[in-house]
Amino acid sequence: xxxxxxxxxxxxxxxxxxxxxxxxxxxxxxxxxxxxxxxxxxxxxxxxxxxxxxxxxxxxxxxxxxxxxxxxxxxxxxxxxxxxxxxxxxxxxxxxxxxxxxxxxxxxxxxxxxxxxxxxxxxxxxxxxxxxxxxxxxxxxxxxxxxxxxxxxxxxxxxxxxxxxxxxxxxxxxxxxxxxxx
Amino acid sequence: xxxxxxxxxxxxxxxxxxxxxxxxxxxxxxxxxxxxxxxxxxxxxxxxxxxxxxxxxxxxxxxxxxxxxxxxxxxxxxxxxxxxxxxxxxxxxxxxxxxxxxxxxxxxxxxxxxxxxxxxxxxxxxxxxxxxxxxxxxxxxxxxxxxxxxxxxxxxxxxxxxxxxxxxxxxxxxxxxxxxxxxxxxxxxxxxxxxxxxxxxxxxxxxxxxxxxxxxxxxxx
Numbered sequence: 129x130x131x132x133x134x135x136x137x138x139x140x141x142x143x144x145x146x147x148x149x150x151x152x153x154x155x156x157x158x159x160x161x162x163x164x165x166x167x168x169x170x171x172x173x174x175x176x177x178x179x180x181x182x183x184x185x186x187x188x189x190x191x192x193x194x195x196x197x198x199x200x201x202x203x204x205x206x207x208x209x210x211x212x213x214x215x216x217x218x219x220x221x222x223x224x225x226x227x228x229x230x231x232x233x234x235x236x237x238x239x240x241x242x243x244x245x246x247x248x249x250x251x252x253x254x255x256x257x258x259x260x261x262x263x264x265x266x267x268x269x270x271x272x273x274x275x276x277x278x279x280x281x282x283x284x285x286x287x288x289x290x291x292x293x294x295x296x297x298x299x300x301x302x303x304x305x306x307x308x309x310x
Numbered sequence: 311x312x313x314x315x316x317x318x319x320x321x322x323x324x325x326x327x328x329x330x331x332x333x334x335x336x337x338x339x340x341x342x343x344x345x346x347x348x349x350x351x352x353x354x355x356x357x358x359x360x361x362x363x364x365x366x367x368x369x370x371x372x373x374x375x376x377x378x379x380x381x382x383x384x385x386x387x388x389x390x391x392x393x394x395x396x397x398x399x400x401x402x403x404x405x406x407x408x409x410x411x412x413x414x415x416x417x418x419x420x421x422x423x424x425x426x427x428x429x430x431x432x433x434x435x436x437x438x439x440x441x442x443x444x445x446x447x448x449x450x451x452x453x454x455x456x457x458x459x460x461x462x463x464x465x466x467x468x469x470x471x472x473x474x475x476x477x478x479x480x481x482x483x484x485x486x487x488x489x490x491x492x493x494x495x496x497x498x499x500x501x502x503x504x505x506x507x508x509x510x511x512x513x514x515x516x517x518x519x520x521x522x523x524x525x526x527x528x529x530x531x
Binding site for chain 2: 256258259260261262263267272274275277278279281282283284285287288
């Protein structure tokens, strides 16, 4: 794996390499698809496991992660990239990778629906996948209040009570200490 | 977001001229080939009480479940047909299509996308029809109570006869619910179909509030 990262560094600028829980490399947005092509064709990472996104609302950024697998080396490599986070209804944009793996189409449709990230040129990108005719903020964005939306839309049944998990478990596991504190 | 318009598909079909056996020509709307949009009507019980009682006994003893697993609870239906629980001894059968079924088991959470299919399937079922709400999710949303895409109360969208609590309930609980449903049918209290017809506007308003691509007639059977 170290040899592979050395090889990548010769051609691409990597801003970050972590090996804490699996190997993840971070590259620039414009380099991402060419890096993926290099990893697929030269280094043998032939299998795309998933594409996922993280909403860093504080930094105003989306983090995309492409998780790749090499059947030959029996190892996985994550490619991370940061893209600009747009304010809804404007959509963020990223290059499509469907020409490398046809399965990328489905992940990109999901990201388009759940995060509002557009992949121009990806097939069927505008068709509804899970949500049909969604007209609010994409639900996986962190500025979308799912509890409020549910209460306004789906007629909550009265009588539901909630407990603070830490207090509740403390009382359940150590009832005597709870008495002392009270 | 540019979105595909499914409604266009039905509208694109052109009206056609049909000649009746008497030689009369009339226009047929292609929508009518696939849907009948007449509203449901209330079916009052038979005025002769013993006949109604006999009919209810027949309905209770021939329960035909629609094989449509709408959520994770559907996994509890499969063991019922195995030798261990053997639901067939209670007169329970599974059927492949809505038109052959009388009991609809909603297996757990109903997302909005599934809700559209549930409404279509429920309306296509022939009366008298009954609904079992399996798992907590059908009662108050269960663990998906604050989800953006899961309905909280099933009885706001279709009438429910018997609820089964638990997450997940055991297959025995489902058998018990079928037993309770039989008792309700025999005593003439399982009137979900009539309730749906009486409060049709209210149910439709609730359904249309969540199903945004409403591209079907108001009632189809």
